[in-house]
Every structure is written in structure tokens, then in C-alpha cells.
Amino acid sequence: MPEVVLSRRGFLKTCSLTTLMLAFPAITPSIEAQPIIEKAKLYRWGRKIPSTCIYCAGGCGVLSTVVDDAIIEIEGDPDHPINEGALCSKAAAYIQLVNNDRRLLTPMKRTNPRKGVDEDPGWVPITWEEAFKIIAEKVKSALENFPYKHTDKDGVTHYYRVGKDSPVGWLGSAYFNNEECYLIKKGCSILGTLNVEHQARKCHASTVVALANTFGFGAMTNHIVDAKNSKVFLIMSNVAESHVLEFRWVNRARERGAKIIVLDPRYHRSASKADIYVRYRSGAEAAIFLGLIRYLLYEKLERVDWRFVEDRTNMPYDLDGNRLDDWRTNPNSIFSKLKEMVAKYTPEEVERISGIAKDQFIEVAETFTSLKPGNIYYAMGTTQHTNAVQAIRAQAILQLLLGNMGVPGGGVNALRGISNVQGSTDMNVLSHVIMGYRVPPRNIDDVRRYQKWKNTKPNERGGVDGGKTYPWKDISEAEAQGKADTFRWDDRMFPTWNALEYHWGIYVGTWPGIDPDNEPVICDLPLGTGNAIVQLFRAVRDGKIKALFIFGENPVVSMPNANLVKEALSREGLFTVVCDLFETETAHFAD
Template sequence: MEKLKTKTESIEGDFEITRRNFLKIGGAVTAGIAVSNTVGAGETKTKESGTSPGIEGKIFHSVCPYCAVGCGMKIYVKDNKVVHIEGDEENPINRGSLCSKGNAAIQQIYNDFRVKEPSKKTGNGHWEKILWNDAYNEISEKLKAIRTKYGPDAVGFYGCSHATNEEDYLIQKIARIFGTNNIEHQARKCHASTVGALAPSFGRGAMTNHWVDIKNAKCVFIIGSNIVENHPVGFQWVTEAREKNEAKIIVADPRYTKTANMSDIYMQHRPGTDIALINGICKEIIENKWYDEIYLMNRTNTPFLLNNEGKLIEIKISALPENKKLKIRSGSDNDKAIKIKITGKDENGKDIPFEEISLDGKNFVLSKNKFSFVSKIENEKASGEVEILDEQDKEISKIPAGVKVYGDCYGAYAGVWTAEEMKANKDTVFSKLVEVISPYTPEEVEKITGVEKETIKQTAEIFAKNKPVTILYSMGTTQHTTGVQYIRSYVVLQLLLGNIGIPGGGINAMRGISNVQGATDMGLCHILPANF
């Protein structure tokens, strides 16, 4: 068997990595990034349409396999060989640009170090090439032996986010045929904290907006990321926001990076003090009343009430056992013309329009429609407790006195009615937030983070007066042991300002590989996706 070579052979002979060669390579790569114009200081560069002159071959369209930007590529193939790779000028994400990694993607195919044959480690520590059939047979026999002796869960399968959806589907299929649910890919180690924070906050653990949408921002907050070097083509959208919207760029990073060099404000906080930094900014926003009251009341849980245990007061809304009418009963005869609006489905599964039921001082009233399923209840303020029963007096829901019902059958909670109540009532989520961040004065945050208090105040004001704000982060955030709480603090900041669910806003987790989401959606995780 032939031993694998440890250095590259070329026309010019062997190439050995030395300190001098390494420095030369580093200088060349830096120059290449500068020349590529993907993060230029002037106007945003967009490649003109058309093919590269003088290059022949059939063009195939693909996606760069490296970072999460997912740049479109045009691959030229001639005589069954890739002869050239360039950016796809019709792709809306990169518009023809590629960074140094994308431009070198052809090396994945033709680099001398590419492994083209399976190898087996020998007893002396060397790798020796073996035939494909021998490799398949040995892997299969060993896997079967392990399953027979220890069971299928003794084996774990680790997939790949660089692969296509089709390849990832086959990987998870092999694992499940083998009989185990022990399957993962890169997302577990790079952005598990993103899912742990964004999924309970918004329902999905991914970027809330899109790369192209960054151009709509009027302020870009970059924390835990060196986007200029790690997602260089994605930074063109930050550049475009600055050029077209005069967007402010604010960077928080313990290291002074190329991204920090592009910022209007740079906050060099101590490692591990992100939460204190964000809490200090939130405190400034609250104390100066820069938060969006209407947004908080209509789109967040800040007006919800907490009980003595610090938990939300849930209002149960559930299905009826049979097709019945509803009784509405008030615990107070003083409630005059209290209106209850109920919606749901009839016995045929069709939606029933809102039904308005008024209490006029009687003990109870009966609904006009019959419901097989109640999906939502809306109410007016009542001085006494309101009960919703079926015709057999079985309780469907109970609304405490004086509260507003927020939500539906998937989660309904008691809350206050106005923004003034939200701020004044000590049991609201908003009041608890104010209480939690109260120690984070600019002076205290300066002691913790090392960021000057005037910079913290200035940053908070820029966020408040230059909306929409988008937050960009990546591994500098996720890899902390408290990474979930870092990201949850970003959530609080953006919700206070009303920057979620709007163009140019959001919290955008920049993944390390373009098909992290696809790999997860194809089943490379312990939980099967909903579409399986």
C-alpha cells in the first residue's frame, strides 16, 4: 500500500511551510481581500452581468460552501473539468462578489492535499491507502458488530453542514436505519445557544431577518462578530446601509478587529461582560423613555401579570368535549354591559366569526353560537371574576377581575390594559425588567465592562434615535457558557425599541456554514423536523 505524501508536489517542486513562507502567504491573502472590493470603503461594488471574457465552458450555478452568507457561484466546466469559478452576478445575496475563500473554492477539487481515496491507520501510526470496497466492508462489519454487542445507541452519527440537503437527508437516513437517534452536525457546537435563546423568544432559532434586509437598517450593532473578515461579502449590506441610510455602525468587541475599524463607535468591553453592557444600555433607554410603548403593549409580554411565584398568570382556553353553547358568568352584579368576544370552530371545523356577548348585570348569559373548539377570548374590564362554562357548567376558562386576556388557546395570559398600568403595576413583566436592570447604572457598567459611561449613554441614544436597528452576532457570543443569556439580552434590547418583525431590524445570528439550517431541516438532529 502506498503511504500518503505529507507535502505538495508541483511543477516548481516541493513546497514546505516555513515561517517566512507563512508570512508571505498571510500578506498575499490580506492583499487579496483588499483587492476583492467586497468590503470597500467607497461605494458598494456590484459585478456587471455577463460571463468572464475568454473563459469557455458550460456554466453551472451553485452556492459557496463556506460561511453563512451563501454566495451564488458560477462554475465553468469544460471537457468534464472545472476550469473557473466566479461570483454569480444575478444572485441577490452577493451580486457577483466572492471573498478570498469563495474565489479559491476550486481548490476543493484540485488541491494536491485533497483526499481522493480512503486510508487506514496502520500500527506504526501512518496512513495507508486502501480500496473503496475494502473501506465500505470494514466500516459496515464494525458497525454491525458494535450494534450486536452494545446496541444501536452505542454509535453516534455526525453529519455535515457543508453538504447539500440531499446528502444530509441520506446521512440521517443511514443513522435511523441503523436504529439510533444519536445524530448531530455542526449547529450543536456553534449555535446551540442561538436556538436556546431565539426559539423561546420568537419561535425559531435563526436569523430573524435576511442578509439583504440589512441595507434597510439605520443603525447596525455588531457584537461577538468580526463580520468584515469572517462574512466579508455579507458586510457589503452593512456598507450599503451606511451609504444609503447614513446608518451608524456600532461595534462591541474585546479585540480591535477590522470590523471595529469600520465602526462609528467602538466599545472595547472586558470579555464576559456583555450582559452588563446590554443591561446598561437598556436602563438608559427606559430611564429616558426611549422605548416603544405601543409596540410593547401590542407585541410583547411586558403588560402581562406575574403571580406571587413570579410566574405568568395563565388563562386556560381549551376544546369543548361536545358541541355546546357557552355560559358567561360574572362574579359581580356590578358589571354592566361587560363584553366578551369569543371565536372558534363549529362542529364541521369551520371558523365561527367573533361573537360578542354582553353581561348586563345578570348572573350569566348564553352564547348565540355553538362551539366545538374555542380558540380565542377577548374581554372588557370586569370588577369581578368572569367564568366561561359549557351548558353542563363545566369550566372552560376563568378570567380574574380587572385583567385583560392576551393570547389564544396556544397560550393566554392575564395582563393590564394600558401602558400607564404597565409601568405603575409592580407585578407586570415590564416592572420586573426595570427592577432587574436597576443596578446597571452607567457608572456601575463602566466599572464592570471598562466602557466609559458617556459611550454607553451615547450608544443608547443612537439606538433610540436611529431606528430600525439590526443586531449582528456570531461565535463571539455563542461560545460563552452564558451565551443563551447574552442573546436573550439582545432580545430584550430589540423588543424595548420595537425592532423585531420590521424591515431593517431583527437579531441576526450569522452562522459559520451556509447550509446549517438545511442540515437541521433534513433531520441531522435528535428532533425530527415538523415536515417529516
């Protein structure tokens, strides 16, 4: 038998290993825990599918781990520039939307013809083919009595539909991506309806109007990550809780010395991080920002970015568009008109309107106007007042005067509540616009003039060679005839109609196009504007809407007058299609 040689060091190693092995039974998982180890093994081999969180407009990247066609894990995307792998509590619970026993997996058909809060719908499952067939038949039936032919007093028959009179309505949704929203608007337009709305009308419609009329585009002006470059923030929202990962970038700026000013009627977590927190009377936002403009123009004129104002704004012009050399002192300049308008918003007047003490207001004004670049954040606490458009325009004007636009860290940033509320708005899922934020023809006279515009360059625009052409060559000719506004309107709208003719395969014009003033009008775009969201449900209640689609929206809860919505959705003869992940309060009324 061979001799066993064991050194002291080897003996100690053996004893240590033996002790460790004896301890393993106490820490090794029992047989019941084996599936967890197997799950971890599957997890490592699962597919990672990137997506975007839907819970706010922060646009955080998420990675879904899929094993055997089932999502087993949601995590932040470490390569995403906004959240860098982090997730807020809302996104962390994202998986519950997918893996949920209450989620609808098949179309459901109502069997109880009566509708109401206390009525049981009597749902029965049907196939997608059955659902599509029922929907198509109902929409076709609704459109049968929607007039397309119109005969004028001279006996000429025209072919068009008035968008507001359509018996078809559509509501939703900011949860859709751009491509889906584009198809919604296209489909509804071709059906002849402009009764198309979605969440944006209730939340940030005032943002679009204010920023579009100031900057040319109704969206936040900066990327979220750009907040790290700001030196001062003026925040009118609880961004720390409602847009958690956006606030990370505010904090990064704060770590580099940026100041945070929070104005809010409520004290919250965002306010707890502020260098200056001021409570004010809700609805006084316009007065506050007009007061800040006055402070700048009357107390700290040297802080105005004169070069930016002169090169990038219309303040050096008069109201007729004429540039003035002495615009800083000329009483007819837009700059002087602005200065005159804000003169009454003294600190004392702001205190009277808003409740902000004079000293506090001056502290806010001094801090924000002295540090550049400055960044303004706001959300629905600002947008849902009757004077919201002017309050937001005042924010934008203040930033223009300070030169806080077009620079890193400076801007006016609307904090949106749904992942694609900006995209759905840009795709014009709204009742008053078509693609490109343009409007459809208002009447047949617009269509006649458009046909002449096409005839001016028939090869480029699809007009008729030799037909009657557009009456003005340029703006100067139109001005000479007092038609400058008409020319400008046509110049904005006609190219979009022309593009839609080409891309959608529709026709807008007269036929055959030689004599637009007297020929029949044929317009595949609906005329006029549709019913905005409140008026839409009034039209449903009054029986004007026969078929209603509600996708990704819950108006029974989200509309200001829930009783009106429930009354409208309960109307006999209304056919309602609701598409949602769960049976919402609105889905309870669906067919």
C-alpha cells in the same frame, strides 16, 4: 499596366497600417502562448454550473466553469442577490479545494492496527464497494449487543432502544445540504442512536436556544440584503473580514446615512469603519445589553414601541399567562418584572463589569435607541461564553422593546461560520432533538400516552378504534387535573412522532393498542437524549461507542480538549470512519 492612383489620405492610411503591421511581431504572442488562447476559446464554451460558497453562511453564489469535466475557473454569480458577482478572497480560492494534488479520490483503508499521533496509518486504497461492506459489517457487529428487548418487573417484554446507550456515534456536518442532513438524522434514528452531533454545538447552540425561546425560531431574523434598510447597526463581530459580502450591504446602508457601532475587545477592519468603536471586557455582553435595556426603560421610555410590545410580546401578561390591563404599572406584569431585573445595570455598573467608560456607554445607548430601525450583528465572540444564551436573549428583548422586529432593517442577526450550519441545525443533527426541534419519547410512559392520543382519532392518527383514548379533551381539562404542562408537551411532540411514523415507515405505540396502560411498548424512535459533543468523546474514550462516523469535521483541531479527542480516537477496538476531502488531523486516526 493599369495606373495606380493614390490620394494623400489613402497614402497616410496605408503608411499607418503598414507601421501597425510591422509592430505586430513585437506584441503578438509567441508559439508557446498559443495554448492560453486555446484555453480561452474553451472557456467561452465551458459549462457554467451555479453553486454556493461554503466558507461562511453568507450564501454567496458562485459559477464554476467546467471544461472536459474539469473546473478551470471560479467566479461570482452576477445574478445572485447577495454577492452580485463579487467574491471575497476565500471564495476566489475555492478552486483549490477541487484542483488539489492532496485531495483524496478513493477510499483508504488503514493497515496499521495501532493508532496515535506518531503512528503511520499505512493507508491502502480500496474500492467503494469494499468500503461499504466493511462499514456495514462493523456497524452490524457493534449493534449486536445493543439491547432492543426490555422486560419489566411484571414480566412484560417491551421493544425499544435508549438513544444514549447506542454503540454508534455520528459527528457532522454543517457542510452538507439539508437533504443530506435529513437522511443522516433519519438513518441514525432508525439505527437507534441519538449520539449525533455537528459543528453547531460548538458555535451557535446558544443562538438557537436564545432566539427560539424568544422568537420561536433559532435563526437570524433578516435576509442579508435587508441590511441596506437599517439606520443603525450594533455589531459585535469582525464582519468586514469574516463575512465580507455581508458587510457590503452594511456599507450600502452607511452610504445612505446609517450609523455603525462596533463593540469588540479587538480593533479590526470592521471597527475602522465604525462611527463609534468601543472596546470592552470579553464575556460582559450580557451586562452591556441589560444596561442598554435599563437605559431605555429608565431614561428614554418614550422610545419604547408600546403598540408593538402590547400586540407582539408577553410583557402585558403576568407569569401565569393572565393579561393585565394596567401592565405598565402593575408590579406582577412581565414588563414590570423585566424593569425590576435590569434596574441594577446602571452605566456605572456596566462600566464596572465591562470596562466601558460611562460616557462611552451612554453614547452607544443614545445612538442605538434613538435611530430606527436598528440591526444587531453578532457571532461567536458572543455565543461561546457560559452566559451567551442570556446575552443573546437580552439583545432580542432590547429589539422587541424598540419595535425593531418584523420591520425592514430591524432584527437580531447571528453571523454563522459555515454555509449550511442553519440548515443542519434545522434538520436536527443534534443529540437532544429529532425532526422539527421536537424531542423523542423520554420513557415508555410517553409512548403509552401517545398510543391513547392516536386512539382518540384512529382514522387520522393510525390508532385503534375502540382502544383507550387520551385522558384530556383540551387544556382546560388538563389544568383542572394539574396536568397542563403534560398536555402542552404532548400537543407539541405527538404530531411530529405521528408524521415520522407515516413518512419513515416506523412504529411508535403499544401492541395491539387496545389497552396502552398494560400492553407491550414498541418504539422505533430511540428514547431519551444522546451524548452532546464533549460527552460523546468521553463515551468513545470509555469504550461505550464502538463505531464512530466523522463527516466534514475535524474535532482533533476544533474541540476544546484535543488530548481527550486524540485519546478517544486512539482507543483499541474503536472503528472510525472519516469522510473528508483531505487527510485531516482527525483522519489520521481513522480505520
